[in-house]
Amino acid sequence: MTPLEHGLIGISLASVTENLFDTKKLGVSKKSIYWYFVLSSMAPDIDSISALKQGYYNNLINNIFLSHRGITHSIFGVIILSLLFIMFKYLKDKKSIKTIFSITFICGIIHLLCDLPNPSHFWNGIPVFFPMRVNGEWYRIGGWNKIGWYDYFIMYILFGVVFIDLFFKRFLLKDNTRRILILSLHFLSYVVIIIHIINSRYNAEADFYTAEETWLAYQYDILPDFLVDFAESIKYQIIKLILFLR
Numbered sequence: 001m002t003p004l005e006h007g008l009i010g011i012s013l014a015s016v017t018e019n020l021f022d023t024k025k026l027g028v029s030k031k032s033i034y035w036y037f038v039l040s041s042m043a044p045d046i047d048s049i050s051a052l053k054q055g056y057y058n059n060l061i062n063n064i065f066l067s068h069r070g071i072t073h074s075i076f077g078v079i080i081l082s083l084l085f086i087m088f089k090y091l092k093d094k095k096s097i098k099t100i101f102s103i104t105f106i107c108g109i110i111h112l113l114c115d116l117p118n119p120s121h122f123w124n125g126i127p128v129f130f131p132m133r134v135n136g137e138w139y140r141i142g143g144w145n146k147i148g149w150y151d152y153f154i155m156y157i158l159f160g161v162v163f164i165d166l167f168f169k170r171f172l173l174k175d176n177t178r179r180i181l182i183l184s185l186h187f188l189s190y191v192v193i194i195i196h197i198i199n200s201r202y203n204a205e206a207d208f209y210t211a212e213e214t215w216l217a218y219q220y221d222i223l224p225d226f227l228v229d230f231a232e233s234i235k236y237q238i239i240k241l242i243l244f245l246r
Contacts, residue, residue, distance in 0.1 A: 001114050002150050003045045008158035009114065010034075010041030010107060015165050016186050017103075019179045027096030033103070036085070040104035043081045044072045044111045064130070064138050069123040073115065074130035078108030117146035119202045119211070145204040146197050148215040152231045153222055154193055161189045 001009075014037035017023075023030050047068045064070040071077045082104040089100050115126055120143030132139040147154070165182055172178040203214045219228050 001118070001147075001154070003042045003048065005151070005155050005158065006041045006045065006111055006114065007038050008155070008162060009110065010038035011162050012158060012165075012186050012189070013037050013041070013107065013110070015162075015182060019182050026099045028099055036100060036103045037107055040081070040085060040107035041111055043085075043104070044077065044108055046081075047072045064127060067123075069115070069126050071127065071130055073112060073126040074128055075109070075112075076130050078105060078112065081108055116142035117144045117197050118149060119143060119145050119204050121204060121208055121211070143204075145202045147200050148202050148212070150231075150235070151196075151200075152219050152228055153196055155231065156223065156227060157189055157193060157196075161185055 011034060014034040017026075017037070018030055018033060023033055026033070028036065045068070047066075047070050072081065082101050085104040086097050086101050089097060112126060112128055123140070123143070125140035125142035127138045127140050128142070129139055164185060168178050168182050168185075172181065200218070203211045205211075206214065216228075216232075219231075
């Protein structure tokens with residue numbers, strides 16, 4: 001998945017947490033809990049910055065410490081990132097350290113799980129159990145070839161859920177009704193996304209460019225053309241920005 005999809009998942013998880021628990025008892029404000037969920041959901045992709053050096057698909061892929069889908073995409077890396085979050089929190093105040101660590105660690109693990117269905121091209125999975133090696137190579141799992149590097153269906157589902165969530169919070173005044181509807185909405189979206197992943201298939205047997213064309217055609221099959229066209233235009237603007245920064 002892309003950082004955008006991971007970030008939207010973070011917003012969704014923050015909303016679920018806000019509606020299931022008393023954030024005051026957790027020691028964080030309703031506003032800050034969204035920041036922690038979103039940033040920690042995207043944090044493992046901090047290694048994408050190496051794309052500025054050699055390009056997204058050629059960014060030192062043989063160096064687990066410098067490339068995308070490297071050390072930050074492991075349980076060890078998630079723990080380090082979580083410790084960094086609570087270190088910055090500790091510099092501000094010492095409250096809710098356990099809560100922040102729990103949020104960042106859980107979001108990091110969910111990030112890893114969401115990357116498992118991606119293609120086997122290039123990285124052949126992620127090193128979840130780093131520093132584990134098999135036959136002298138870093139042990140990787142995933143690369144299930146269920147969905148592409150991006151998935152506009154998942155992206156729009158999450159965008160829609162976040163939009164409806166905001167609508168409910170603004171216009172539904174009864175707390176219990178709002179809470180039940182919001183939680184049902186999010187859990188339903190998770191079920192839809194899981195079913196979509198199970199029923200999808202990325203053609204990793206083909207060369208990269210053919211596989212990408214096939215995956216894009218599949219996006220047009222399951223979504224209205226204008227939604228795919230819009231998402232594609234945004235993607236190309238991001239690619240242009242990366243190339244400019246290089």
